[in-house]
Amino acid sequence: MLNYDLHCHSSVSDGVLTPSRLVQRAAEKGVDVLALTDHDDTGGLDEAAREAQAAGIGFVNGVEISVSWSGVTLHVLGLNIDPDNPQLRAGLAGIQEGRRERAERIGSDLGRHGIPDAFQGALRHAANPRMIGRTHFARFLIEQGICKDARSVFKKFLVRGRPGYVTHEWATLEDTLSWIRAAGGQAVLAHPGRYDLKGKATRRLLGAFKELGGEGVEVVTGSHTPDQHALFAELAGLYGLSASRGSDFHAPGEYGRELGGGPGLPQKCTPIWHNWNLTSARQTRAASKTVPT
Numbered sequence: 001m002l003n004y005d006l007h008c009h010s011s012v013s014d015g016v017l018t019p020s021r022l023v024q025r026a027a028e029k030g031v032d033v034l035a036l037t038d039h040d041d042t043g044g045l046d047e048a049a050r051e052a053q054a055a056g057i058g059f060v061n062g063v064e065i066s067v068s069w070s071g072v073t074l075h076v077l078g079l080n081i082d083p084d085n086p087q088l089r090a091g092l093a094g095i096q097e098g099r100r101e102r103a104e105r106i107g108s109d110l111g112r113h114g115i116p117d118a119f120q121g122a123l124r125h126a127a128n129p130r131m132i133g134r135t136h137f138a139r140f141l142i143e144q145g146i147c148k149d150a151r152s153v154f155k156k157f158l159v160r161g162r163p164g165y166v167t168h169e170w171a172t173l174e175d176t177l178s179w180i181r182a183a184g185g186q187a188v189l190a191h192p193g194r195y196d197l198k199g200k201a202t203r204r205l206l207g208a209f210k211e212l213g214g215e216g217v218e219v220v221t222g223s224h225t226p227d228q229h230a231l232f233a234e235l236a237g238l239y240g241l242s243a244s245r246g247s248d249f250h251a252p253g254e255y256g257r258e259l260g261g262g263p264g265l266p267q268k269c270t271p272i273w274h275n276w277n278l279t280s281a282r283q284t285r286a287a288s289k290t291v292p293t
Contacts, residue, residue, distance in 0.1 A: 004273055005033070005245070035062035060278070070201070078186070079188060079244075082185070091175060102166060106134070177213045186272060188214070189218060217244065242271060245262070
């Protein structure tokens with residue numbers, strides 16, 4: 001098996017590495033096929049694709065789209081997309097317009113809780129100012145010594161019931177999947193174990209996702225435990241969804257996994273890449289390679 005990492009972020013959204021440096025690091029870490037999936041923006045794909053060709057690894061055009069569903073914020077990956085598709089471009093532009101307004105409200109709420117100038121502080125950490133998000137606020141809070149790391153930030157701030165949390169309506173699940181399909185891509189539900197869904201809500205989400213044209217679910221990802229790997233492998237089979245694998249890498253030493261890290265998919269899974277036709281020098285050399293455990 002080859003080492004597929006189909007979920008990571010560059011400085012175009014809330015990662016810290018440029019698209020080129022991200023691909024170089026992926027190659028250094030033994031990744032054979034990489035998808036760049038920046039939040040709500042495809043601006044880094046051309047640069048990353050050129051670097052992947054130079055590094056001899058397979059590359060997949062991707063994006064991670066922010067979605068509101070039943071009062072919960074979800075993330076949906078679009079893999080193998082055409083980033084120039086007009087429907088996808090228009091949809092992402094609409095999401096981007098709301099990001100700055102949301103960020104300003106986050107900054108105001110933190111100010112009311114005794115943390116002044118948070119918006120400007122977060123903006124300093126955003127290489128792409130139209131994509132400012134919670135991760136940039138988290139880095140600001142760490143920089144200020146208010147929290148020691150990202151995990152502590154997201155326990156004390158920026159989540160429901162805590163300072164810096166604001167409600168926001170993202171794209172609908174139906175619209176998101178229609179944009180991905182229009183762009184020729186495959187829709188994958190990202191890190192399903194992270195969502196605050198009670199009882200049978202996760203199964204209801206997977207059913208709706210499949211009915212609307214979703215094709216995969218992220219089984220192995222940086223925030224999932226071994227028990228969740230097994231759970232979502234089982235649910236993927238139950239709902240007829242392929243399985244995906246991705247680190248959700250943002251920065252060296254930050255939350256998520258290192259590029260290419262984590263176990264391979266459980267054997268029972270049908271990989272999302274099972275019918276892909278990617279070729280690269282790295283893949284040829286790695287024909288007998290196993291995914292690290």
